[in-house]
Amino acid sequence: MLSLRIRIFLSMIVLIIMASVILASISIFQFKNEAKEYHQERLERNENAVKQHINFILSTTTYPLTSGNLDLIFKDKIHELAHIHNIEINIYSLDGKLLKSSKESFSVDKVAPPIPKYILKLVRSSIEKRYVDIKTIDGKKNRSAFSQIKDDKFKPLGILNLPYVEDDGYYENELKSFLIRLGQVYAFMLIIAFAFAYFLSSYITKSLKTISDKLSETSLNQKNEKIVLEANSKEINLLIKAYNGMVDELEKSAIKLAQSEREEAWREMAKQVAHEIKNPLTPMRLTVQSFQRKFDPTDPNVKQKMNDYSETLIQQIDTMSAVASAFSNFASMPAQQNETLNVVAVVELAMDIFNEDYIVFQSDSPEIISKIDRTQLIRIITNLAKNAIQSIPEQQEHKSVVVRIKKEANNVLITVSDNGIGIQPKDINRIFEPKFTTKSSGMGLGLGIIKNIIENYKGTITFETEFGKGTTFIVSLPIINT
Secondary structure, eight states: OHHHHHHHHHHHHHHHHHHHHHHHHHHHHHHHHHHHHHHHHHHHHHHHHHHHHHHHHHHHOSSOOOGGGHHHHTTTHHHHHHHHHTSOOEEEOTTSOEEEEOOTTOOOOTTSOOOOHHHHHHHHHSSSSEEEEEEEETTEEEEEEEEEEEOTTOOEEEEEEEEEEOOOHHHHHHHHHHHHHHHHHHHHHHHHHHHHHHHHHHHHHHHHHHHHHHHHHOOTTSOOOOOOOOOSOHHHHHHHHHHHHHHHHHHHHHHHHHHHHHHHHHHHHHHHHHHHHHHHHHHHHHHHHHHHHHOOTTOTTHHHHHHHHHHHHHHHHHHHHHHHHHHHHHHSOOOOOEEEEEHHHHHHHHHTTOOOTTEEEEESOSOOEEEEEHHHHHHHHHHHHHHHHHTSOTTOSSOOEEEEEEEETTEEEEEEEEOSOOOOGGGGGGTTOTTOOSSSSSOSOHHHHHHHHHHHTTOEEEEEEETTTEEEEEEEEEOOOO
């Protein structure tokens, strides 16, 4: 979420900076265009004003209006013109030779450079008989306007030249002032944007964090809560709606899955029970058939044979009864009859039924008080201890079963360790299946039953094993104090 907030924050700042750069670039471009248009218009205004004054002088002069008389006509007038219009004025003949100039130190002589021929050609070929030559000298742009001087009958007499040096100092100062003000405005806007972007990103990511937290807590094995949140963003509301819809679908799927798992478990259990019941039926059938064929009332050992026959049938019937009892115990667990007791004392008492001298009981504390069902606790311990004993081969020389109990935070930990044959890797994931067993007899319901008991108490049962070296089962039960 932090990275998303930073991305939103930086995105807004970048947009503001980009906007300021674009605006500054447009402003600079606009100022340059305005300066260019200003100088063009100013030169045209000066040129029109000078030409009007020249036309007035030509209309009032006593000299004949010829090209050769231009230097005489403007001998005394050119400086007056330049002073009135505050601009340098040069008058050239039609072939480009300088006749008169308003420069104080300049006199008409043959050394003065003539107008370049390409300029003369451009002036003659243009519609307005005018051309503006633009050059950059010492970093400054110089404009020089050339236009024809005509008499009252529009006959060309000479060429008027008005040099003009562009002075952008005013516009540069204006541009500099504008950019400073723009920078100040955007600096202020940037500070406002920092605060706005922070609060906006926090607002957006708050909703997303809520959704993220809910998603991380979502599980098929629990009741998932819907998100109760009304965001201003349409997209976030759609995301919340999609999540809540997913929660509904998950709940439906969980119900279907649980039902399917229960049905599958009962089907497997029914198969196992049927198999276990069929096992004693076969020897019972064979015994009855054998007795039917071989029964002889006159046999002196008939009483002994009847006793053997009866014992065989009773043994098989007991086996079937044990199967039915085990299945009944697993199918309908008795209700919990919780009582306040010392867990250590109950576990130690449960271990007293075992006569094996290699069984050791250890406890870190003489007393761990909790509220729990005594019968079910004994059932857990005896089942695990019995499994530990049965996992050790009869011929094994050194045997060891250690039952430890200790308190850890708000839980009581019970471990049952043995140095038996351990569990093969291929069987590890099936060890708690109701019908699974690694023993040659029994239904394999024991671990399934105690796992059910432990989970009813919100506890856990796990194990660590190494094939050929032994197994340790770890039971963790929460301590319930009332």
